[in-house]
Amino acid sequence: MAHAQILKQLDIDFLGKRRIAAIASGVVMVLCLLSILFRGFNFGLDFTGGTVIELGYEEPVEVAEITATLAEEGIADATVQYFGSNRDILIRIAPQEGEDASAKLSDRVFKLLDAEADTAVELRRVEFVGPQVGEELREQGGLAVLFALIGILVYVALRFEWRFAVGAVAALMHDVLFTIGMFSIFYIPFDLTVLAAVLAVIGYSLNDTIVIFDRIRENFRKMRKGTVIEISNRSVNQTLSRTIITSGTTLLVLLALYLLGGAAISGFSLALIIGVLIGTYSTIYIATAAAVWLGVSKADLMPIEKEGKVVDDRP
Amino acid sequence: MNQYPLWKNLLILAVVLVGLVLALPNLFPQDPAIEVRAQDGELSAGAIAEIAAAMENADVPVKEIESRDGGKALIRFATPSAQLRGQAALERTLGDRVQHALTQSPDLPGWIEALGLQPMFLGLDLRGGIHVLIDVDMEAAVEQALERYTGDIRTLLRKERIRYLTVGHQDGRIAVRFRDEAQRDQAAKVIRSEFRDLEVTTGSEGADAYVYGNLPPAKREEIKDFALEQNITTLRNRVNALGVAEPIIQRQGERRIIVQLPGAQDPARLKDLLGATATLEYRLVDTEHDVQDALDGRVPVGSALYYERNGQPILLKRRVIVTGDQITSAAAGFDQQSGSPMVSVSLDGQGARQMRRVTTENVGKPMAVVFIESRSVTRLIEGEPVKDRVRTEEVISVANILEPFGRRFQTTGLDSSEEAHNLALLLRAGALAAPIEIVEERTIGPSLGQDNIDQGFRSVLIGLALVVIFMALYYRVFGLVADVVLVVNLVLIVAILSLLQATLTMPGIAGIVLTVGMAVDANVLIFERIREEIRNGSSPQASIHAGYDKALSTIVDANVTTLIAAIVLFSFGTGPVKGFAVTLFIGILTSMFTAILGSRALINLIYGGRRVKQLAI
Numbered sequence: 027m028a029h030a031q032i033l034k035q036l037d038i039d040f041l042g043k044r045r046i047a048a049i050a051s052g053v054v055m056v057l058c059l060l061s062i063l064f065r066g067f068n069f070g071l072d073f074t075g076g077t078v079i080e081l082g083y084e085e086p087v088e089v090a091e092i093t094a095t096l097a098e099e100g101i102a103d104a105t106v107q108y109f110g111s112n113r114d115i116l117i118r119i120a121p122q123e124g125e126d127a128s129a130k131l132s133d134r135v136f137k138l139l140d141a142e143a144d145t146a147v148e149l150r151r152v153e154f155v156g157p158q159v160g161e162e163l164r165e166q167g168g169l170a171v172l173f174a175l176i177g178i179l180v181y182v183a184l185r186f187e188w189r190f191a192v193g194a195v196a197a198l199m200h201d202v203l204f205t206i207g208m209f210s211i212f213y214i215p216f217d218l219t220v221l222a223a224v225l226a227v228i229g230y231s232l233n234d235t236i237v238i239f240d241r242i243r244e245n246f247r248k249m250r251k252g253t254v255i256e257i258s259n260r261s262v263n264q265t266l267s268r269t270i271i272t273s274g275t276t277l278l279v280l281l282a283l284y285l286l287g288g289a290a291i292s293g294f295s296l297a298l299i300i301g302v303l304i305g306t307y308s309t310i311y312i313a314t315a316a317a318v319w320l321g322v323s324k325a326d327l328m329p330i331e332k333e334g335k336v337v338d339d340r341p
Numbered sequence: 342m343n344q345y346p347l348w349k350n351l352l353i354l355a356v357v358l359v360g361l362v363l364a365l366p367n368l369f370p371q372d373p374a375i376e377v378r379a380q381d382g383e384l385s386a387g388a389i390a391e392i393a394a395a396m397e398n399a400d401v402p403v404k405e406i407e408s409r410d411g412g413k414a415l416i417r418f419a420t421p422s423a424q425l426r427g428q429a430a431l432e433r434t435l436g437d438r439v440q441h442a443l444t445q446s447p448d449l450p451g452w453i454e455a456l457g458l459q460p461m462f463l464g465l466d467l468r469g470g471i472h473v474l475i476d477v478d479m480e481a482a483v484e485q486a487l488e489r490y491t492g493d494i495r496t497l498l499r500k501e502r503i504r505y506l507t508v509g510h511q512d513g514r515i516a517v518r519f520r521d522e523a524q525r526d527q528a529a530k531v532i533r534s535e536f537r538d539l540e541v542t543t544g545s546e547g548a549d550a551y552v553y554g555n556l557p558p559a560k561r562e563e564i565k566d567f568a569l570e571q572n573i574t575t576l577r578n579r580v581n582a583l584g585v586a587e588p589i590i591q592r593q594g595e596r597r598i599i600v601q602l603p604g605a606q607d608p609a610r611l612k613d614l615l616g617a618t619a620t621l622e623y624r625l626v627d628t629e630h631d632v633q634d635a636l637d638g639r640v641p642v643g644s645a646l647y648y649e650r651n652g653q654p655i656l657l658k659r660r661v662i663v664t665g666d667q668i669t670s671a672a673a674g675f676d677q678q679s680g681s682p683m684v685s686v687s688l689d690g691q692g693a694r695q696m697r698r699v700t701t702e703n704v705g706k707p708m709a710v711v712f713i714e715s716r717s718v719t720r721l722i723e724g725e726p727v728k729d730r731v732r733t734e735e736v737i738s739v740a741n742i743l744e745p746f747g748r749r750f751q752t753t754g755l756d757s758s759e760e761a762h763n764l765a766l767l768l769r770a771g772a773l774a775a776p777i778e779i780v781e782e783r784t785i786g787p788s789l790g791q792d793n794i795d796q797g798f799r800s801v802l803i804g805l806a807l808v809v810i811f812m813a814l815y816y817r818v819f820g821l822v823a824d825v826v827l828v829v830n831l832v833l834i835v836a837i838l839s840l841l842q843a844t845l846t847m848p849g850i851a852g853i854v855l856t857v858g859m860a861v862d863a864n865v866l867i868f869e870r871i872r873e874e875i876r877n878g879s880s881p882q883a884s885i886h887a888g889y890d891k892a893l894s895t896i897v898d899a900n901v902t903t904l905i906a907a908i909v910l911f912s913f914g915t916g917p918v919k920g921f922a923v924t925l926f927i928g929i930l931t932s933m934f935t936a937i938l939g940s941r942a943l944i945n946l947i948y949g950g951r952r953v954k955q956l957a958i
Contacts, residue, residue, distance in 0.1 A: 150786040233903055276862075
């Protein structure tokens with residue numbers, strides 16, 4: 027049959043390289059952690075509080091002029107940059123001390139620059155987040171990731187077996203840490219949509235893990251011969267073309283979103299692109315390897331034989 | 342083999358058809374329109390005829406004028422410029438009697454409208470507008486309640502002729518001080534019977550005896566709840582007075598209110614008016630005592646020291662004749678004699694009676710109008726947010742009572758006609774029960790909203806096209822089936838979003854794009870299984886059957902976990918993130934339906950029930 031197939035029957039020894047992968051992952055995780063701890067994040071307005079103003083001018087404008095005008099009026103810590111073209115200006119103002127910490131700051135800035143400009147200025151966007159809200163959003167974000175992990179741990183433990191659940195959650199934590207680690211190392215702006223993307227990565231990466239676990243479970247029950255490693259390898263190979271195609275189609279649409287979706291969701295798409303790539307890797311080398319390492323065995327996944335299971339669980 | 346019973350095919354067909362109908366309203370363009378409301382009550386048929394005449398006189402082409410529920414009318418225009426000219430014409434002719442707001446309205450055929458179908462509800466990031474999150478100062482609400490109790494207790498004790506030393510409140514507790522215990526016990530009895538919702542206790546400190554009044558926790562909650570609800574009502578009145586179509590004013594959590602004003606253009610004025618707490622109080626001037634004594638610190642009992650706008654000190658009676666709450670309507674104008682800006686005020690029944698009684702008793706004596714503004718401000722002090730409450734009370738006018746008056750009168754002394762205008766609006770809308778502060782703002786200009794829609798839809802279309810082409814090339818006939826159900830999936834997502842009127846935001850569009858990528862996953866799982874079965878030597882029909890069968894539990898497991906992530910996102914997320922969670926959630930459910938049932942039905946129709954030598958997969 028003339029199938030358009032990327033991958034025919036494959037037999038790659040994925041798990042044979044699990045030690046190398048574990049070391050590589052470990053090193054990267056430590057780097058990510060160090061960066062998160064010492065370098066921190068380039069938190070967006072959602073988490074730090076402050077004001078962002080996007081203005082559209084009819085004529086090209088000079089960033090330096092705007093910076094100078096703002097400085098004259100005592101508005102400190104303002105970053106002014108072009109946004110798309112030299113007629114679009116984005117102003118970020120860090121939370122100000124005293125009275126300027128309020129939502130009124132943006133009105134003051136707009137009035138000031140509108141008066142200063144020769145032609146009409148369009149107020150395209152204003153975002154203001156008060157200091158108390160930024161703190162809340164940071165807390166809620168952390169809690170959201172935590173609860174998602176707990177919910178998934180419970181579900182996988184119920185549906186499969188605790189070793190798989192631990193493996194799956196280890197993989198998820200790996201993916202989350204890697205994704206946010208990249209945002210920290212490359213100091214990419216981290217806002218609410220990126221946080222949403224991180225949670226979506228959790229869902230996606232797990233999707234992948236479940237597909238392989240499902241196959242391992244099936245093969246454990248079906249295949250009479252073979253070691254745990256062999257069966258796991260077989261399962262990974264059997265699902266490999268599906269893994270690649272699904273990641274591929276998801277990456278296709280994410281690239282479309284990243285390139286065409288505009289600046290508002292570029293961070294979101296980037297986080298998902300990183301997450302989808304790393305999620306595919308972690309399914310094999312973290313989730314499956316962790317389950318194997320924790321000593322998953324055929325008996326664990328056999329349809330229930332009560333007495334046998336109890337004995338098996340005891341060391 | 343591989344045939345669905347007729348009912349199953351029909352069911353799937355029915356779902357798809359219903360989905361198509363529900364999604365249909367999104368295809369129709371939006372008309373620029375003006376929503377017209379009567380200043381009070383309903384628009385009469387005559388008013389609608391007047392509007393039509395006004396448009397004709399001004400030579401503004403109108404597409405249609407329709408009357409809407411709630412005594413409103415909608416004027417449709419073909420172009421935005423006609424809409425703006427229409428607005429000007431409306432202001433010239435009926436400006437003083439109606440309120441109007443610029444809006445957009447889909448031009449739906451009659452039968453769709455009759456079914457009550459609507460297009461998706463676009464979030465502010467897509468249509469432009471102002472979103473503010475307002476924090477209600479609950480501590481101030483409780484403090485104000487305590488303030489009221491202290492005043493009432495003072496009045497009660499005076500009425501009962503029980504002598505007390507001081508009445509005050511501190512740390513959320515009311516304390517009344519007495520010289521001896523007999524008076525204290527007598528007072529405790531009276532207070533207990535009059536204020537049943539207070540927890541009244543007695544005690545003594547040093548030589549003095551005390552009655553304490555505590556607010557029980559339930560009462561505290563009630564006060565806070567009331568303050569929040571009252572504030573929502575007031576904000577709604579203010580927003581209506583400003584003329585914004587389809588405003589959203591919603592409670593969020595224990596102390597926050599969300600206000601969303603689609604299409605609103607002037608954030609500075611809106612924020613000023615939303616957050617303002619300006620109100621008036623009418624008090625008698627204390628003419629019996631000397632201001633100088635009060636300045637030296639000897640303020641007479643029952644009076645308080647105020648300042649006029651020019652800084653002049655003045656002594657006013659503590660008793661308030663009328664507060665802003667009792668004002669039922671207010672209109673700005675100019676005083677006929679002096680030509681200075683003024684607000685003419687009408688009082689409710691109780692206020693009018695009080696005003697008449699006090700003015701009758703005090704003809705010839707001066708009365709003062711106090712302008713009160715209280716704000717909550719969060720300042721950053723060395724990086725830490727600190728909440729401050731600022732209350733300004735200024736005497737804006739003092740005038741002798743020439744003759745008794747009651748329901749209607751004028752107040753002058755305002756700085757500008759703009760101040761008079763805003764004050765009248767605020768008095769009409771009612772006072773805020775507790776000071777508020779804007780803690781978050783997201784304003785999107787209309788052009789940026791349109792840019793976002795364009796970019797969003799372009800990325801959905803291109804993402805979809807890429808996936809469709811890939812699937813058709815890679816899985817051939819089966820790929821085409823996957824493509825058909827993918828498009829149906831999109832239609833169903835749009836249908837459900839329209840039906841629920843859930844808000845579609847930019848991250849929501851991202852959620853749809855992501856669903857497109859992931860929705861094919863179920864089909865990929867099934868098709869790979871079928872290929873495997875074929876490789877293992879199964880017959881085509883058996884391969885199809887086994888492929889769907891074996892992939893099912895995997896698909897369900899994989900999707901449930903993503904659902905968990907979506908639910909967590911929904912419950913923790915705010916605004917934009919919620920939009921993403923909603924589309925992700927809906928997308929997962931619809932994709933399970935289309936990818937499993939829908940694709941199977943199509944495959945069955947193509948291959949089922951006949952001899953097949955080879956599958957085009």
